[in-house]
Amino acid sequence: MNLSRQVHRLLTFRNLRTRLTLLYMGLFGLALILSAIAVVTAVTNSARHMVRGEMTSAGAVYGQLWEARSSQLGQSARVLAGDHAFRQAVAANDAPAMRSALDDLRARQGLDGALVLGVDGHATPTGVTLDEAARTALFKGLESGGPESGVLTIGGQPFQVVAAPVDTPAPAGWVVFAERLDAAQMRNLEGLSPIPLSAAVVLNPVQASIGQPITVETGQGLSMQLAHPLPSFDPAAKTFLLLTSPLDRAMKPYESLFLWLAAIGAAGLALLMGGTWVLSRGLTQPITALDEAVHRLQQGEYVEAPVTSTDEIGRLAASFNAMVGDLRDREAKLTHMALHDQETGLPNRLSLERQAGGHTDAWVVLFGVDRFEVVRNAIGYDSMGRLLAVLGARLSALADGAPMARVGAGSLGLVIIARSKAEALEAAEHLAAAAQAPISVNGAPVDIALTAGVAGHGAAGSDLPSPVDRAAIALDQARASRQSAAAFDEVAYGDPAGNLSLISELMTALNNGEVSLAYQPKYDFRAQGVTGVEALMRWTHPRRGAVSPDLFIGMAEETGHIRPLTEWAIRRAIEDQKTLAAAGHVLTVSVNISGRLLSDESFADFAVEEVATSGADLCFEITETAVMGNPEMALRTIDRFADAGISVSLDDYGSGLSSLTYLKRIRADELKIDKSFILGLDDSARDGLLVKSTIDLAHGLGLKVTAEGVETPTALALLRGMGCDMAQGYLIGRPAPMAALLDRLAPAEGAKSAAV
Structure with a gap:
């Protein structure tokens, strides 16, 4: 019973120990979660700040490299464009001579392609072939006085293009060098960054923050991107260098830190749970013992709670024990009052009924003091109480110490064990006769005459009154027949309860025509x-x-x-x-x-x-x-x-x-x-x-x-x-x-x- 109640309390969090443990674990867990959130947020922000700075630096470095390469290629292009023999070849539109000079310089500079673009838009290429869109964009850009260095898309591939004018002495065209912006060149750029990133040249990107890194969702997850603008020969095609760095790769160096933090938090939570459980157990054990004592007290058991300390709980347990002692003493007094007559100190009617119990051989004998009111009026109420007490002690001694109870004003009763009604009646007559010796009250003898009534237990399910009530009726029957003792006569008693119910029906009977003359x-x-x-x-x-x-x-x-x-x-x-x-x-x-x-x-x-x-x-x-x-x-x-x-x-x-x-x-x-x-x-x-x-x-x-x-x-x-x-x-x-x-x-x- 106690185990099931403890399990029920544990499952429903009614157990104080469980609540304390869960409370401290919850608070500590909340603190760990908040700390972890703060650390992760700080680390993430720091990582993003670092990535942002590195990407900005990488964009600036690439800009410098672009300028340096453009300057180098421009210088070579201008040297070639100023060469007298080359100018004559351009002026004479000598394609083989122009290609020879271009190939020689392309080989020395490691260029992917070179060409001569005439003022009429005709191109003499080597190493690279311009498609119509690239030739048109390049010609319009140079003819309009646009940049001499920029990005040009040739055959769907971006190229870094540098041009220098050829004068003979009138403008005859441009010397154009082209270097492919392919994956190899991007990898070289990526290798210059201390953080993992990927670089690509794109046209008109969907998301771009020029000059400022932004966080976007890519195929690699959450990433940070930076779009660095590049000059272009086609004003309609904005070209950018797009740098992308996945944040998870930036956070990878911190994974070990997060694992250590998680391990430390779990260990701390386990230690806290164990410590809290031990602490709460020491705190709640006396409270649980006190609670169990209260429940047992509620069920009528007088138990004391153990006092294991001198703190508030210990003092509470001591006070409870003192209260239990007072309740035990008070109940004993109340029980004594409920089962004893206050005037004589003898057991009362309730006590006699309990003595009678359900034993089939138990017979209740009621002794009535004859002329009770006359004697009481003569000696007084107090003296009559003392007389009944003495008479009760005398009858108890004659009945081998059987407890004597005061049932009514002038009635005393006891329980005897007899095998038959005749044996019980004979014992009652003997006791009544033996107890009728005078009793001294206030120094004067008082003659006592007794009449006895005897009754046993009725049949199971009988509507007859209790044995004590039947003994009282037998006492009245004995007095009515002028006998010293009589047993309960059920026939003479009749059915008073049933007859009484008739009276409540009599008035209805008059109205219903049941009564007649x-x-x-x-x-x-x-x-x-x-x-x-x-x-x-x-x-x-x-x-x-x-x-x-x-x-x-x-x-x-x-x-x-x-x-x-x-x-x-x-x-x-x-x-x-x-x-x-x-x-x-x-x-x-x-x-x-x-x-x-x-x-x-x-x-x-x-x-x-x-x-x-x-x-x-x-x-x-x-x-x-x-x-x-x-x-x-x-x-x-x-x-x-x-x-x-x-x-x-x-x-x-x-x-x-x-x-x-x-x-x-x-x-x-x-x-x-x-x-x-x-x-x-x-x-x-x-x-x-x-x-x-x-x-x-x-x-x-x-x-x-x-x-x-x-x-x-x-x-x-x-x-x-x-x-x-x-x-x-x-x-x-x-x-x-x-x-x-x-x-x-x-x-x-x-x-x-x-x-x-």
């Missing part, structure tokens, strides 16, 4: 028929099917959804009562009212207004215990119902702690005896006595009596004999939807009348 008939003994029905809520869930009313109504009361649910039931009951009346059945409809709504004045306003507006005949069934929560407010609300013409029925009478005081104060119209007494009428004379006395008491208070849970003809007959007013139960009729109630209402009345 079922009506259970109430049989009137005196009228010998059904005179009323009780509206019971039903919820058919699209996925769960029928949901128990005890479940969703109880949760609706806890979450505050009971009011919209009850308001919907009242409106629905009023509409259904109208449907019954239209079918010829005038019945009183009873609706159950939660005790939580008796202290809600706005609900009372709603109920009174709905009944007054519709003229409905409703009866509100209220449990006696609902009045006990806020009796004054509840009694005022009941009085408002009574004043509005709404009947009030005391439901489930006898199921709780019935109070004659509240029974006397409540303006009720009906008392409903709980079905727990009615179901035992067939077998229990004691239940019959209680029912009979309740009926007599209610009648004495001016209340009608309805018996719930009537399921046998015997019970119905006994109630009739006791003077009960109405009966309700499966014998009379099960709860049914409105349509089913309408279908069987009339036949049911006839059947009950026959039964009575």
Whole structure:
């Protein structure tokens, strides 16, 4: 991993050592390049300057040689032209004599050719033959008084020509000497120059700088040329001596210098690279080590960077190490705080959950201090913290040193290893009993009673809470069943999460028509028929099917959804009562009212207004215990119902702690005896006595009596004999939807009348 990261940094130039080496190599290489450019430029300029000077000198030397040769040839030509015999031969136009004299002089002077040009343009040549163009150009040039020395092109070849007039005594013509300007003569000229150059006589050159060398591109590469003007007998044909010197030949003596400079530069660059690499390595190694330490610290490892020097990097590494030490100490403190209770110093819930882990034989035991709030209020919060610390140490000692954790205000927990639930429960009971000895706090003994809850790990993928949460639930279950210890009961726990989700769906269910009312008939003994029905809520869930009313109504009361649910039931009951009346059945409809709504004045306003507006005949069934929560407010609300013409029925009478005081104060119209007494009428004379006395008491208070849970003809007959007013139960009729109630209402009345 580290190697791959180093390679990646090297390839992407993220490595400091690489960047330093490349930086210094780049700077040094740039300096070498600039130096080389400067040297090459200086040498090239010097070479060009030297070539320019040498070419200028060569042009001047050739000019002097031209003049000297022209003077020499001119002198010979004038001597011959002044010879008496030669003049007579010219005057007599004696060609053989003229050729003989010309050949003799040409041989002595080493000339390529000589001739006599008459004033009539006729030429008598020897050694060279003039073509028509050359003869015409020469004649015009001499006749017009032009130069007596110059260049003449004969047969495409340039010649240096010198002429001298022949007078007899009148002008008779000219003696002309011609010397070929060929390659041999140019090589002689080239040999006079200290630099390599080539010379040629050219006519009308394309590029020429008269008297000044210029740089041009030639077949030999970049070269320097100088055009030296030469006199010509033809004014239209400008003649020049063209000197050319290739610059690469001029630079050849400096090649060894350039090679040495390149070798020195490469060696210097290599030495610099090696030195820089070594220097940067010594500089970056502690930085790399520090960087690696930072990365490992980022991953949670507490490592220190090596301190190898006392400079800035060394001091930085020392500071980093000090910071790592502080972080390690701080994390240890934070971890201790996160895993321990601050009040008692014991491990906390998180620590206990970690101890539980995933071991299948691990069982969480939670010990709850009974009457915790009473004890805490008696000895104070600080003393209670010390008491729990002592109790935790005692339980830990009894459990062979197992760590004890504080889970809640009055709960301590530990993890034990057991092969079965029974073994874990037995160990919990033993520990709870052994730890209940008094604990001395502030010099006074405090009695401690403990209740234990035990829970193990759930099945894989289970939605049950954690073992600690299940142990807390088991503790509550043990206290509810008045046991010293209990294991988690999954059946009794049920599905709170799923049930809680039902409440969020309940309001939607009202709008979607999933909630309905079922009506259970109430049989009137005196009228010998059904005179009323009780509206019971039903919820058919699209996925769960029928949901128990005890479940969703109880949760609706806890979450505050009971009011919209009850308001919907009242409106629905009023509409259904109208449907019954239209079918010829005038019945009183009873609706159950939660005790939580008796202290809600706005609900009372709603109920009174709905009944007054519709003229409905409703009866509100209220449990006696609902009045006990806020009796004054509840009694005022009941009085408002009574004043509005709404009947009030005391439901489930006898199921709780019935109070004659509240029974006397409540303006009720009906008392409903709980079905727990009615179901035992067939077998229990004691239940019959209680029912009979309740009926007599209610009648004495001016209340009608309805018996719930009537399921046998015997019970119905006994109630009739006791003077009960109405009966309700499966014998009379099960709860049914409105349509089913309408279908069987009339036949049911006839059947009950026959039964009575």
